[in-house]
Amino acid sequence: MRRSVSLFRAFGKEQTEPAVFYGALANDSADQLEGYIGLDRAAMLDVGGGPGYFRRVFEDRGATYFALDADVGELSGLGDISPRTVIGSGMELPFGDGTFDLCYSSNVLEHVPDPWRMADEMVRVTKPGGTTFISYTVWYGPWGGHETAxxxxxxxxxxxxxxxxxxxxxxxxxxxxxxxPVTVKAGLDWAARQRRAEVLDVIPRYNPRFTYWLVKVPLVRELLTWNLVIVLRRR
Structure with a gap:
């Protein structure tokens, strides 16, 4: 519960103090990921990496961090664009099959017109045995419209x-x-029909653990899930 409260407090500063919000989210993401894969020496791709808040945290934990973004302005938000940064589309990742130990994306899927094509691409570039971590804002959740909510x-x-x-x-x-608009149901349907990876978890990201059952309840899950996480292991 303490973790959820802390994230919600940071979330309120996304527009005014983005470093506070994204720094807290990056640390929480790294903690979550270490439950599935060791970050030390892992080659990872952050799809929609943005200006670099996540890079610092993951590199501090030993990962070799690559970022991809379609927006040069986003990538240069903290100054110069960092090494191992690629300009490109998440729906057509410019990497070969099985390139990365970890393919990660946070709050990007709702910003592309074909989100499940991007999800397929993320699994494709993940090595066999590697981890794909997809997190997105749910449309019918409280923040589905972002600043228009x-x-x-x-x-x-x-x-x-x-x-x-x-x-x-x-x-x-x-x-x-x-x-x-991207829904919980759409994420569950994609996870069930894709065949390249084993689904390890589908959980509401910001909610306390005792509410994880929400994803099993139609309608309720759409309204009370702020953000959905799908974690997969590439076959």
């Missing part, structure tokens, strides 16, 4: 237009362009 419950386009009228500018995450 909670108005996304009335429709993504309506929420986007309301934000534009209220603030005099478009939101960073534009529904239909850089933000798409």
């Amino acid at each position: 909670p108005w996304h419950f009335l429709g993504g386009r309506r929420a986007r237009e309301r934000y534009r009228r209220r603030h005099g500018r478009e939101p960073k995450n534009k529904y239909g362009e850089s933000l798409f």
